Amino acid sequence: MRVEQERGPGAVEAEVRRFWLRRLLLVVALVVLGGVLFWYFANPRRSEASGIAACAAMYGRAASAVESAQVDMSWPFPPTRGKHNDMSCGELRAAGFLRRE
DSSP states (O other), X not given: OHHHXXXXXXXXXXXXXHHHHHHHHHHHHHHHHHHHHHHHHHSOOHHHHHHHXXXXXXXXXXXXXXXXHHHHTXXXXXXXXXXXXXXXXXXXXXXXXXXXX
């Protein structure tokens, strides 16, 4: 009771409200961060757009199933130091980044 007398009536309730508001803001921030990370990893990045366009052009020029299989095994992204290029044209097509025509 001494604490309430020093702070005044309603101070404890205000402190409890602030506590839960901070918790709510933390949860909202984590949900937003999770959404941004999901969007970042689920969508192709702009740097991949040129590779996707290159694969689409190569598939457009392929006249037979053998040529299409060769395009499936090609790597559209230029090699960069320290980055593993793990998406071939076939994997991009299987992931749905390229439409079958």
